[in-house]
């Protein structure tokens with residue numbers, strides 16, 4: 001981990017509207033380390049774009065501090081702000097390319113105040129296009145390119161002034177899943193090869209899961225949870241985060257089905273429905289047979305999934321446990337000892353966490369505690 005490249009404390013932002021002041025951001029605290037890929041996820045209207053605009057100085061703040069690259073953004077002059085913005089490359093959902101210019105012309109446009117000669121600009125533009133895999137399309141116009149290719153041009157343009165931070169604002173939201181994957185792969189490579197700090201503003205958990213090392217969840221202008229992406233997925237605390245994660249993994253759908261059609265879904269009224277999540281592949285192997293044999297309980301698996309979050313495997317199982325209640329309790333204690341997070345699923349209300357020693361939350365900072373994990377190649 002390096003130093004914080006962006007440090008935000010107690011940020012608030014109010015907009016004056018005809019109906020009165022509207023608070024779009026409230027007491028936002030964020031620390032983004034250099035070299036990380038940091039996701040900011042929230043529903044529409046949560047305040048994501050406002051936060052981005054406060055970071056790059058496009059919006060005056062109402063309170064708190066915003067430090068970017070060691071500079072206090074609200075205190076910068078117009079000239080200093082222009083300079084700072086050169087260090088922050090921006091990519092948006094709608095590519096924002098000039099239709100009348102070629103691909104090369106679009107990228108070169110970002111170099112117009114660079115002081116480079118025409119030959120140097122041409123050389124740099126070609127290098128940037130090669131970096132994003134578009135060297136063959138330098139002479140094409142944006143209309144001749146696919147959405148994914150246009151977004152690559154926008155990324156090349158955003159990199160023209162050698163920024164230290166790349167800010168992607170819903171950059172993959174208009175793309176199909178396959179194209180999204182290739183763009184995310186490119187973003188990950190840029191992070192690695194250029195040691196760029198990347199901020200990914202999104203409403204898609206899939207994007208966070210694929211490339212982010214850290215994530216902050218924003219809800220109605222407040223950061224409700226933040227931490228390492230894996231920990232947030234493994235042990236979501238805030239209601240909105242649980243919804244995002246559960247919707248993404250399919251767990252919410254399963255629980256809904258069990259709630260509405262429990263008997264038809266094959267569960268009986270005597271068993272206990274348990275959600276198990278685990279971070280360690282080897283522990284999960286043989287999980288069911290171990291507790292079945294050892295504690296003489298019947299484990300009926302209703303749902304299982306395995307995901308890779310930021311390069312780490314994360315498994316999830318919903319199962320019905322039947323048998324002697326004392327044996328079930330012992331079986332669950334045993335699993336907990338093995339580092340598996342155990343949650344009782346209520347079919348008539350919300351899930352309740354059955355106390356788990358391995359996972360705790362620092363409620364004061366809305367930070368999810370670290371979960372042991374096992375990296376895969």
Ligand SMILES: Nc1ncnc2c1ncn2[C@@H]1O[C@H](COP(=O)(O)OP(=O)(O)OP(=O)(O)O)[C@@H](O)[C@H]1O
Pocket residue numbers: 015016017022024042043044045046047048049050051
């Ligand atoms: N200039 C403005 N004047 C008044 N209210 C604004 C202004 N800009 C944004 N808002 C309000 O602030 C809230 C946050 O908006 P913001 O655009 O930051 O959300 P968002 O999370 O980026 O949403 P989306 O994903 O839909 O772009 C919204 O309720 C919005 O209506």
